[in-house]
Amino acid sequence: MSEPAATGSGRREVTVSDVAAAAGVSKATAARALGDYGAVSDAVRDRVLGAADRLGYRPNALAKTMSTGRSNTLGIVVGDIENPFFAQATRGAADVAAAAGFDLILSNSDEDLETEAKAIGVQLAKRVDGLLVAAASSVETQNLRTVIDAGRPLVLFDRTAQGVEADSVIAANRSGARELTSLLVDAGHRQIAFISTTTHPADAFARTDVLPTSSVAERVEGFLDAMTAGGIEHPERHVHLNARREGVERMATRLLTGADPVTAIVASDSLIALGVFRAARELGLQIPRDLSLVAFDDADWTGVATPGITVMAQPIHEIGAEAAELLIRRVRGDGRPPVTRVLKQHLIERESVAPPSR
Amino acid sequence: MSEPAATGSGRREVTVSDVAAAAGVSKATAARALGDYGAVSDAVRDRVLGAADRLGYRPNALAKTMSTGRSNTLGIVVGDIENPFFAQATRGAADVAAAAGFDLILSNSDEDLETEAKAIGVQLAKRVDGLLVAAASSVETQNLRTVIDAGRPLVLFDRTAQGVEADSVIAANRSGARELTSLLVDAGHRQIAFISTTTHPADAFARTDVLPTSSVAERVEGFLDAMTAGGIEHPERHVHLNARREGVERMATRLLTGADPVTAIVASDSLIALGVFRAARELGLQIPRDLSLVAFDDADWTGVATPGITVMAQPIHEIGAEAAELLIRRVRGDGRPPVTRVLKQHLIERESVAPPSR
DNA sequence: AAACGGGTTGAGACCGGTCTCAACATAACC
DNA sequence: GGTTATGTTGAGACCGGTCTCAACCCGTTT
Known part of the structure; x- marks a missing residue:
């Protein structure tokens, strides 16, 4: 009686409707059981989850975002991920994001305004919940305004931007x-x-x-x-x-x-x-x-x-982490006026300084 | 007669329907003009594009993916983006992806199977068109099979995996x-x-x-x-x-x-x-x-x-780039049997080798 | 005048989820 | 026994795009 496991390739994805049909319930009920919301009887839940498992159901996050309006995804735009500074800051942000249940989409701006504009456009099109940006320019801020005009929370890191109403995390x-x-x-x-x-x-x-x-x-x-x-x-x-x-x-x-x-x-x-x-x-x-x-x-x-x-x-890691924290707070609805966090730097003295020889 | 530019915040996004209404055409026609497909007369196109501009229309990439089934996005799972090796490989992949019109979603696996499983799950849920993975394990390959079972092209880099039918790019x-x-x-x-x-x-x-x-x-x-x-x-x-x-x-x-x-x-x-x-x-x-x-x-x-x-x-950059190239080829429908590309390493002799002193 | 053809357009289904609302069953209360 | 509360379920609209298909216009051909 047991059906063969999902096989082959290229076939249609298994959807909530498929699972519902297999479990003999309505789409709405199956969705409730799978999405873990609303009320479902234990018996039905088991039946649905079993069917989902059997069919190899994988939720479609995009469809979810479409209807809820939330993607649980943050965007981050850095100058160049190969630069250790950005790699570390990204990691800091990624850890905070992951802990809060957010994913991260990364783009490089190459410190170029046009590339940055494109990157931000992509992120907005993907409906990220908020954006972390190391602005390519602190002066020409139209790219950043785009984000704000789109109604998406924005947090700047490593650099501030003139006249942009956004949180920033920088070093002293x-x-x-x-x-x-x-x-x-x-x-x-x-x-x-x-x-x-x-x-x-x-x-x-x-x-x-x-x-x-x-x-x-x-x-x-x-x-x-x-x-x-x-x-x-x-x-x-x-x-x-x-x-x-x-x-x-x-x-x-x-x-x-x-x-x-x-x-x-x-x-x-x-x-x-x-x-x-x-x-x-x-x-x-x-x-x-x-x-x-x-x-x-x-x-x-x-x-x-x-x-x-x-x-x-x-404190590079912290710069990224702190920025992500602020952003997540905004995404969750914090409406307080923008803040600028300034993190301390600290001196590590080694042996590369001496009086001039001439 | 000209309307005020799109303002405020938190309001609904501007959609194709909104643009269509503003331009006095049907949703289908507006979509054709905006999406640059199908046939639209020049006059109508100008009208639609003008309205879109006026309203501040931004396409919703998710909705597009929903109906086309293609996201133009690749996923990449690395051990730790802070590791310069992965940062460079990621950059190599990102450049190739960008040139081909693909975006990149990044996840860290921390070289841990469970974290990797979660990361891959997220990527699949976001319906990436294909996945680049530096496998946390070359032996326990269930995470990789998940990708293949989901019917998504997979390319491994830096490491191969036993019995997994996927392209790989590694060094000698x-x-x-x-x-x-x-x-x-x-x-x-x-x-x-x-x-x-x-x-x-x-x-x-x-x-x-x-x-x-x-x-x-x-x-x-x-x-x-x-x-x-x-x-x-x-x-x-x-x-x-x-x-x-x-x-x-x-x-x-x-x-x-x-x-x-x-x-x-x-x-x-x-x-x-x-x-x-x-x-x-x-x-x-x-x-x-x-x-x-x-x-x-x-x-x-x-x-x-x-x-x-x-x-x-x-050739770290090349490893990432080559992997992305192979993946994009697969995404575009290349059905040839999996290949393994082996890139040469080269020795840089400096001064850290001498005969033993004892 | 009828038939044909290409170019344009609109109506509406569809992708895969969520969510509102109504329907219904059962238990609890007076 | 009737009313109310509570729990469970299903129907169907909705998110914002794409895409199929039919309808229509207008110029050409027979």
Whole structure:
């Protein structure tokens, strides 16, 4: 009497109706038993669940979303998942999401506004319940407005955005940069370069310029703070952007071999620091004797390189986790005004800072 | 006459019907214009598109999937997105997917069968068109069968699975391990440990044991090949598994300080190598004088650590990309028998190998 | 003038769930 | 015994798209 197990391939999916028919009940009742809602007698429930099992029923989450309007899915848009910073933040968010019963859809923006727009469009089309975004630009915020206009909760992480009514979770970048730079200034350096891959239309950086990435903008502020406090004039000229265009190693080489070479570098992230480190080695320069180097993010290599690199560690995992928590709260209906959470960074001193040799 | 732009929040989504009404055409016609299929006169199309724009229409991808049966979405299940290997493979897959118009849904399995089952269940419920999986186990394959039974194309990457009818993309791990180990044997080492975090029920490893992760199993084979070729007897006793349970650093410390300390270590991945590197430093051992170390994967740090670590680099990006390509081909209806693509690894010799000092 | 053909359009079923509402059975109460 | 409460079930609308099919318009052909 028992039927053969579901076999073959390519055949139609088993639906609630199929299960209902097999169990000899109505579709509504079968749905109640399968979806675990409403009232169903124990006998019927067993019968339905048995039939479902026998037929190999798998619920269709999309159909469910269609009728309930909730997908139990969050979207996350990062610059590049290959970047350890984003990988860690994503993991932090994924864990919180999973614990709360949410799935995660991931997209890369490549830090490009158009790609970001496409990614956000896809996420909205998939009716995510809310969106986590490391905004490609803190200034051009139309992509973010799209999310808000669509009525979807939005939480920004790592970067804020001007005039966008959304929660954000960021690190205390300005004070972090200040502290990091002070280390160099206090060691006696005057020729200190700040390097970032953030794009900037002008060749030179001016104090009033607005940078597209708020986290970098804040680090630049902190850098300038410390430089100014150290009595260094016109510190803006030591800010070097667009490092991706020129190539980090090339830029570092240029700064280290020019007419007025730098004796210390603040790297805006660990990938940049890696480029600088390689360039220095290539040039035969010894850290910290010939060059002092500090950076953001406690990447793997910074601890095992020789010498160890002094870094400002960020609570990356927490940034992602906290952002996901805020988002889930919004999804669940929290209507309080937007908040900005600022997480502390902490200094890990290693051996990459010394007084300048010239 | 012009209406106010779509405003407010929380209101119903704009649907095809709304657009149709605003444009004064039927739902069917509006859908044709919006979905760019079927025949629509230019005049009507303009009218519909104009109305859609005015109302802020955003298509509902779920509804589309419901009626077409296609989601244009691939699922990917990795061990842990924070692991650079998986991050890179994911990126490779994401790029290929995006280029072909597919989105990606990501899940972490934590290398755990139950978590993997849940992840795959979610992906299937979301009706992904196909699934990319780095199987948590190459032996217990019920989770993978679930995918096949559901009639969804499946492509495995990094690891194969016994008796599962699916394409796979892996690296030539056995020959890679052989080459890596030979370096040590040829340098004169006899006490060489192979370390992996792969789980294994027994305390000791026996040649006939089947390991849960095929990539590691193959590396062990290659290791044994080279050890045997080098005339080392009972090389199995040098295979150390379950490193996660004990802790990599702890295990390395134990192996380096025991009664019969090892003089060389083959690390099954870069994370393990990092643990070994740290343990060695902690013990005051110098690489390569006191310990020779080789590993899989050309992680960032292996190039900048002192000394540089000799590694077997894998084409990680390509593994992900190739897997996605195969999957998309399957999704599009390719019915050829399953293939296994084996990608070459290549050796990067640095300074972490020297003859044993004892 | 009738028949034919292509281009356009609309009505309505369908995908697979949820959910409202009414119908009915049975038990509890007065 | 009648009324009310409670539990269980089924019919059918609904979510927002796609798609089939029939109807219609208008120009051509015979």
